[in-house]
Amino acid sequence: MGPSGSGKSTLVKLLVGLYRPKEGAIYYDGIEGDEIDFDELRRQIGFVTQDTQLFAGTIKENLLFVNPTATEDELQSALQKSSCTGLLQRAENGIDTMLGEGGLKLSGGEKQRIAIARALLRDPHLLIFDEATSALDSITEEQITKTIREVSSKGSQITVLIAHRLSTIMHADRIYVLERGEVAETGSHEALIENKGLYYAMWRQQIGERRTAHAATT
Numbered sequence: 001m002g003p004s005g006s007g008k009s010t011l012v013k014l015l016v017g018l019y020r021p022k023e024g025a026i027y028y029d030g031i032e033g034d035e036i037d038f039d040e041l042r043r044q045i046g047f048v049t050q051d052t053q054l055f056a057g058t059i060k061e062n063l064l065f066v067n068p069t070a071t072e073d074e075l076q077s078a079l080q081k082s083s084c085t086g087l088l089q090r091a092e093n094g095i096d097t098m099l100g101e102g103g104l105k106l107s108g109g110e111k112q113r114i115a116i117a118r119a120l121l122r123d124p125h126l127l128i129f130d131e132a133t134s135a136l137d138s139i140t141e142e143q144i145t146k147t148i149r150e151v152s153s154k155g156s157q158i159t160v161l162i163a164h165r166l167s168t169i170m171h172a173d174r175i176y177v178l179e180r181g182e183v184a185e186t187g188s189h190e191a192l193i194e195n196k197g198l199y200y201a202m203w204r205q206q207i208g209e210r211r212t213a214h215a216a217t218t
Contacts, residue, residue, distance in 0.1 A: 001163050002178030003202070008162045011178070012130055015160075016045055046119030046127040046157075050135045052111040056100035059091065062114060067121045074121060081154075082116035083147045109140035116147060127151070130162045141165070166203050175199065 002008055013019040014026060017038035026033040028041065054062050063075055070078075075095065079088065087110050091097035097104050106114070112132060119127060129148060133141040145168050152159040152171075163169045170189040177185045177192065177199045185197050192199035 006178040007181040044125045046122045046124035048115045048119050048129045048132045050131045052115040058096050060095045063118050066118050070121050078117040078120040082113045084113045108136050112144050125157050127157045128160045
């Protein structure tokens, strides 16, 4: 986490090989990035962003896009893990329901759940959420954050969350706080609060904003 412009998205793009480092090196299980086949690496990564891209077609076709050989059991497992049960109950033809023009209209939260299911269908070793909830309203954000926590708790992969809202990442095992492209501090939520550094300042600010918003609506 970190303020806008601190380098969060740049760091992720370096991690997945979209950017190459001008100096220094990135290692994957001890292997330097220059020796890595990035096409193979990306097949092991699930990526969910705030701008979910779904195309006109069925739910199933949107999922199979990343893994054409996935079985029905694998499809159902990915949908269940991403909390798509309610969406499927609403869908007239289940997983074969059409999306988009003339088909089922999805809310922002439902689109994100499909995006999470699609990422899980890759059976990734690394699951990345880049500001995945920032475009959602607070209630939907809370629901998607809960889904992400449930997915992460299974321990099937390493989960990396990039977020501006601290409520999204406070459950993480380790939090890295970026400032001007540098790691300013690192630790658990509790340790960083006790440290009273940048994380603590941002936490206090966001708690204050939530209290003000709550007071304005009551």
